[in-house]
Amino acid sequence: MLLEVRKVSMIFGGLAALKDVDFRLEEGEILGLIGPNGAGKTTLFNVVTSFLNPSAGEIFFSGEKISGLRTHEITNLGISRTFQNIRLFDQMTVEENVMVGRHTRSRAGVWNSVWRTGFQKKEEARIREKTEELLDLVGLQGYNQSPASSLPYGYQRRVEIARALAGEPRLILLDEPVAGMNDSETEEMARLIKKILGFGITILLIEHDMSMVMKVCDRLVVLNFGEKIAEGGAQEIQNNPQVIEAYLGREEE
Amino acid sequence: MINPYYLQIASFILINILLGLSIYITLCTGQLSLGSAGFMSIGAYTSALLTVKLGLPIPLGLLAGGLLAAVMGLLIGLPTLRLTGVYLAIATLGFGEVVRVVFINWESLTSGAVGIAGIPHLGRTILARLQAAGFSPESWGLKNNEFISLTVFLILLFLTLLTLLFFSRLLNSRVGRAFQAIRMDEKAAEAMGIHTTYYKILTFVQGAALAGFAGALFAHVTGYISPADFTYHRAVEILVFAVFGGSEVLWGPVFGAGFLTLMPELLRGLSEYRYFIYGTILVVLMIFRPQGVIDRPLLNRLRGRRNEGKDAA
Amino acid sequence: MFFEQLINGITLGSIYAIVALGYTLVFGVLDIINMAHGEIFMFGAFIGMLLISRFEAPVLVALGGAILVTAAMGFLLERLALRPLRGRRGVSPLASLISTIGVSIFLENLAHHLFGAGNKPFPTSFGDIQFTIGPVNIYLVQIIILAISILLMVGLSTWLSKAKAGKALRATAENLETASLLGINTDRIITSTVVVASSMGGIAGVLVGMAFNYVNNQMGLPMGLKGLAIIIMGGMGSVNGAMAGGLILGLSETFMVAYGHSGYRDAIAFIAIIVILLIRPQGLFGQSLSAERKA
Numbered sequence: 001m002l003l004e005v006r007k008v009s010m011i012f013g014g015l016a017a018l019k020d021v022d023f024r025l026e027e028g029e030i031l032g033l034i035g036p037n038g039a040g041k042t043t044l045f046n047v048v049t050s051f052l053n054p055s056a057g058e059i060f061f062s063g064e065k066i067s068g069l070r071t072h073e074i075t076n077l078g079i080s081r082t083f084q085n086i087r088l089f090d091q092m093t094v095e096e097n098v099m100v101g102r103h104t105r106s107r108a109g110v111w112n113s114v115w116r117t118g119f120q121k122k123e124e125a126r127i128r129e130k131t132e133e134l135l136d137l138v139g140l141q142g143y144n145q146s147p148a149s150s151l152p153y154g155y156q157r158r159v160e161i162a163r164a165l166a167g168e169p170r171l172i173l174l175d176e177p178v179a180g181m182n183d184s185e186t187e188e189m190a191r192l193i194k195k196i197l198g199f200g201i202t203i204l205l206i207e208h209d210m211s212m213v214m215k216v217c218d219r220l221v222v223l224n225f226g227e228k229i230a231e232g233g234a235q236e237i238q239n240n241p242q243v244i245e246a247y248l249g250r251e252e253e
Numbered sequence: 254m255i256n257p258y259y260l261q262i263a264s265f266i267l268i269n270i271l272l273g274l275s276i277y278i279t280l281c282t283g284q285l286s287l288g289s290a291g292f293m294s295i296g297a298y299t300s301a302l303l304t305v306k307l308g309l310p311i312p313l314g315l316l317a318g319g320l321l322a323a324v325m326g327l328l329i330g331l332p333t334l335r336l337t338g339v340y341l342a343i344a345t346l347g348f349g350e351v352v353r354v355v356f357i358n359w360e361s362l363t364s365g366a367v368g369i370a371g372i373p374h375l376g377r378t379i380l381a382r383l384q385a386a387g388f389s390p391e392s393w394g395l396k397n398n399e400f401i402s403l404t405v406f407l408i409l410l411f412l413t414l415l416t417l418l419f420f421s422r423l424l425n426s427r428v429g430r431a432f433q434a435i436r437m438d439e440k441a442a443e444a445m446g447i448h449t450t451y452y453k454i455l456t457f458v459q460g461a462a463l464a465g466f467a468g469a470l471f472a473h474v475t476g477y478i479s480p481a482d483f484t485y486h487r488a489v490e491i492l493v494f495a496v497f498g499g500s501e502v503l504w505g506p507v508f509g510a511g512f513l514t515l516m517p518e519l520l521r522g523l524s525e526y527r528y529f530i531y532g533t534i535l536v537v538l539m540i541f542r543p544q545g546v547i548d549r550p551l552l553n554r555l556r557g558r559r560n561e562g563k564d565a566a
Numbered sequence: 567m568f569f570e571q572l573i574n575g576i577t578l579g580s581i582y583a584i585v586a587l588g589y590t591l592v593f594g595v596l597d598i599i600n601m602a603h604g605e606i607f608m609f610g611a612f613i614g615m616l617l618i619s620r621f622e623a624p625v626l627v628a629l630g631g632a633i634l635v636t637a638a639m640g641f642l643l644e645r646l647a648l649r650p651l652r653g654r655r656g657v658s659p660l661a662s663l664i665s666t667i668g669v670s671i672f673l674e675n676l677a678h679h680l681f682g683a684g685n686k687p688f689p690t691s692f693g694d695i696q697f698t699i700g701p702v703n704i705y706l707v708q709i710i711i712l713a714i715s716i717l718l719m720v721g722l723s724t725w726l727s728k729a730k731a732g733k734a735l736r737a738t739a740e741n742l743e744t745a746s747l748l749g750i751n752t753d754r755i756i757t758s759t760v761v762v763a764s765s766m767g768g769i770a771g772v773l774v775g776m777a778f779n780y781v782n783n784q785m786g787l788p789m790g791l792k793g794l795a796i797i798i799m800g801g802m803g804s805v806n807g808a809m810a811g812g813l814i815l816g817l818s819e820t821f822m823v824a825y826g827h828s829g830y831r832d833a834i835a836f837i838a839i840i841v842i843l844l845i846r847p848q849g850l851f852g853q854s855l856s857a858e859r860k861a
Contacts, residue, residue: 049444075446087441089434091501099427100434104446106427110455113426114419120426127427167446285660332844338659339599340843343794347839350791354836358829485787489671496664528675535668539661540650 001063002027002171002202003048008057008067010043010226017043018226020057025171030193030203032217034210034237036246039223041206042084045173048204049081050074061171076104080169082160084176084206088148094159095144098131101166134162138192154185161192171202178209190216214238222246255395260402264474266514267409268467271416273494273506275463278420280500281429282449282456283436285342288329289464289491291349292322294356294483296465297472298363301372304473311373315469322465323458330457334450349488357480368479375408375473376401405474412470416463420503432456464491486528493531497538499547508547569702571824572817577708577777579816580715584770585789586796586808587722588763594739594803595759596652598659601666602643603767604790605673610636610768611781612681615688618775625690625710625776632768640764643669644757652756670786677783685782688775711773718769719809726805735759739803788832795835799842 003025010018018040025031033041046052048059050071059067066074080101088097106127112120135141138158143151148159157177164172177193178186190212197203207213213220214234222230222237224246230237237243272289279286296318304314333344356363363369380390380401390400423429434442435449443449472478490513498509513531517524538545585607592600610632617623617631647665695706726732738745738755746752774789775781796815800807815838819831 051440051444071440071443072446072448075444081444083441087438087444089437089441091437092430092433096430096433100430100442100445100447103427103431103434108427110423110428113428114422116422124426163445285663329840333840336843339663340798342660342663343599343798344840344843347791347795347836350836351833351840354830354833358833486671489667492664492667526675528671532668532670532672532675536647536665536672539665539668540647543658543661 001025002061003204004060005044005048006058006060008044008047008054008059010040010047010052011055016226018047018054018223021223021226021228022057023221023228023231025202025204027170027202028197028200029218030197030205030216032213032220033204033206033223034208034213034220035223035229037208038225039246040226041223042175043226044223045081045175045204045206048074048173049079072104075167075169078168078170079173080164080167080171081173082157082164082175082177084179086153086156086160088156088159088163090147090149092148093144094135094140094146094148094151095128095131097148097159098134098162098166099127101163102127102130104167130166131162134165137165137195138162139188154181157181157189158192161196165196165201169201171204172196174203174205174207176206176208178207178212186212255399255403257398257402260406262514262518264402264406264409266511267406267413268471268474269491269494269510269514270413270507271463271467271470272491273498273510274416274420274503275460275467276491276495277500277503277506278463279456279460280495281424281432281436282453283338283439284453284457285338286345286457286460287342287485287488287492288345288349288352289460290483290485290488291345291352292326292461292464293468293471293487293491294352294478294480295325296322296468297478297483298356298369298468299465300469301369301472301478302362304373305369305371311375311378311473314473315466318469318472319462319466322468323462325465326458326461327454330454330461334453346485346488349483349485353480353483356483363480366480368477368481369472370477372472372476372478374401374476375470376405379404409470409474417503417507424503428452490531493535495545497534497545499545501544501548502552504552505545505547509545567824571820573702573704573708574824575817575820576813577711577816578820579813580712580719581770581773581777581812582792582796582816583809583812584715584718584766584773585793586800586812587719587805588766588770589793589797590800590803590805590808591735591759591763591766593797595735595742595756596648596662598648598662599666599794600643600760600763601663601790602669602673603763603793604786604788605670605677606636606639606643606764606786607767607771607774607789607793608677608781608783608786609639609673610765610771611688611775611785612677612686612771612783613768614772614775615686615781619687619689625772629714629769629772632772633765636768636771637761637765639673640761641757643764644760648760649753649756670790674783674786677786681783683783685780688779688781690776690779693776693779707776711777714769714773718766722766723805731755731758788835791839792832792835795839795842798839 001024005021005023008018008021009016021044033044035041043052047054050069054067058065061077061079066077089100106123108120108123135144138161140155140158140162143155148156151159161177178189181189186209193203193216205213205217217234219233220231220237221228222243229242229246230240272293276286276289299321300314300318303309303317304311329345329348333341336344357365380397390397395403424432431442431447431452434445434447435452439449494509494513495506497513498507499505517527523530585603588603589600592598613632613635614628617628647669648662651662651665690707692706697704697706726736734745734750735755737748737750738752742752774785792815796811797808799814800811815835818834822834823831
């Protein structure tokens with residue numbers, strides 16, 4: 001069991017954004033986190049990565065408790081994420097963004113950097129190599145020097161994924177990776193996600209595009225108004241009356 | 254041929270470059286520190302007192318000045334970490350004023366508003382040592398004062414180039430990328446595994462050390478310091494070097510310090526209106542070109558490259 | 567002696583409170599610190615001084631003149647330096663801070679050229695009149711200062727809570743976008759706020775002249791920093807905080823001077839800034855900064 005979310009609650013001034021959410025994620029699987037808008041999915045990501053401190057409950061990663069650690073420590077343990085609203089470092093180039101993602105798997109500090117030691121030079125070369133590989137993987141070869149903000153939306157998402165992968169995570173949290181994409185782009189993204197899975201990386205996916213979710217995910221967890229209302233395989237969930245109601249009762253995106 | 258007056262101006266340009274860099278380096282992680290005058294004065298007074306009252310050699314004084322400023326930077330930087338933007342700027346401003354008031358009032362140590370005179374001069378001390386060993390500037394065709402100004406200038410030039418090399422390498426590395434990431438989006442940077450607290454303190458302390466070191470140099474180049482040299486005006490002036498010159502690239506503060514130190518000399522008539530000009534520059538810049546004169550695209554164009562944006566320097 | 571110092575402290579404190587209110591108002595609607603506030607205060611003092619010593623105007627005219635000039639300065643500040651920065655994407659919050667720093671040094675230099683250096687006397691015709699109530703000696707000047715300050719503070723508080731424009735100001739302070747969607751002319755509110763805040767600075771300047779009998783073109787910076795210390799202490803954007811903080815600072819300074827260490831008087835404010843920011847950044851009356859402020 002790679003990730004355990006144990007009875008997590010998140011309360012903002014009286015309003016429960018998450019209530020007793022509880023589920024497990026096994027190594028090597030893709031778990032889809034779905035639910036209507038405002039169900040608390042991104043909030044859950046924020047709690048797992050310590051952008052927020054849960055009001056109650058705990059998170060365990062590989063058996064170790066990570067709730068209460070700082071965000072960068074959690075990343076160092078092997079959890080990466082992308083953001084719903086794409087948070088690239090927009091004054092940097094594509095290449096630089098991905099290189100920053102590699103920070104957690106590199107070590108050169110002030111001393112090594114200033115003296116340009118052999119260690120640092122080798123590490124920089126390795127970072128660039130890895131960056132090149134990742135850009136290739138997401139289909140952005142040649143875009144290295146482009147300013148990140150100048151890329152079309154879909155490409156920016158891919159940069160974010162490359163950046164998240166640069167940290168060699170064991171678990172990656174993808175927040176609506178195909179939002180705003182057309183069918184063929186969504187297809188490509190689905191293929192990329194399968195490739196990532198093929199590397200042995202576990203994936204927790206938030207997404208609204210149901211057909212993609214059903215195709216790609218092994219299991220699903222459904223949130224509504226901050227509570228888990230269902231968990232199971234794609235078929236089960238599709239036929240679950242509570243899930244149907246939750247979606248019908250709200251505006252579909 | 255060697256004009257001591259020009260060399261002196263050049264020397265002040267170099268010290269101002271160091272000061273401009275001190276505020277630039279903290280800006281690299283998105284922190285605006287208005288306390289540079291305070292750190293500068295700590296360095297200056299430390300070195301001045303150690304050399305005047307304890308007779309320590311100048312290099313030791315310089316190091317001690319930078320070190321003590323660095324320690325103060327750490328003491329101030331740690332607790333103020335949680336402050337962002339405006340709050341940090343005000344806290345550092347407050348710190349600078351506290352230092353100034355303390356130095357004015359602690360007369361037993363600092364002689365208060367009167368200041369400290371007779372600080373060993375960098376050039377004259379070296380000349381005296383060399384003369385004692387039998388050397389005479391005439392053998393190089395130089396008068397004494399020419400030799401002195403030349404020596405000071407060359408030492409400062411060496412130190413400044415060293416500093417620029419240090420930061421150029423630092424900023425163009427994994428550490429530099431971490432700085433930039435923090436500056437652009439601190440939370441996202443943390444999500445990359447960047448220990449933002451560590452890097453923010455790092456730049457804050459580096460800025461403090463640099464300002465302190467520059468302050469110590471200032472003491473040994475002018476021979477006399479008083480609290481009036483380290484007022485809020487000084488902090489604003491240093492701010493203008495970086496903000497005007499360019500707050501996003503290493504060469505920005507270099508250009509800013511050079512240009513703004515030189516201009517009052519070239520345009521003598523205007524030096525009275527210096528602060529009018531500084532004030533107007535700040536307001537106009539924020540509206541039309543907040544990143545300052547020198548930014549990455551300009552730098553790349555000057556280097557004949559097309560919009561690469563690779564180097565931080 | 568103690569009561570005299572108490573009155574001195576309260577008088578000073580109420581002037582500080584007015585300066586702090588100027589900061590608080592602007593911070594409330596614009597989320598920015600107007601670093602030029604101290605210099606505007608100083609200009610108010612000088613205008614008052616000029617009117618009284620050159621034209622032998624009565625105090626009321628001096629106040630009126632100071633209000634007019636500083637209000638105009640506030641207007642120019644908002645239109646020329648602050649408005650162009652509003653609503654621009656990607657503008658760092660530090661930009662307005664830096665811009666107002668620019669204005670402050672411009673103004674300080676302007677004062678230097680217009681009024682010259684050194685202390686200029688600020689005579690008040692009734693400066694010597696005092697009353698004795700029980701064990702206490704109180705000057706007419708102090709009574710007047712207190713009266714004006716209280717009037718101002720009560721007036722402002724009432725206006726903010728009752729008057730339509732005042733409520734509009736609070737709405738704008740709370741949420742700019744929503745307020746404008748509700749039909750509030752936010753631009754006008756913002757300009758008026760800066761104008762009102764600046765004229766309060768101007769009034770405070772005249773009061774300081776009356777209290778100390780001199781003005782100096784260097785008085786802007788220390789007052790500016792003290793105003794900052796007060797709103798940080800009281801909580802940025804809190805009217806009550808500004809008033810409470812002002813009083814506290816006025817009393818602390820007065821007693822520190824009276825009982826020994828006058829040289830460090832100015833340092834109290836600065837140290838307070840640092841300490842408060844470290845222990846309780848939201849001040850005495852402010853809300854927690856983390857969730858709300860996007861600064």
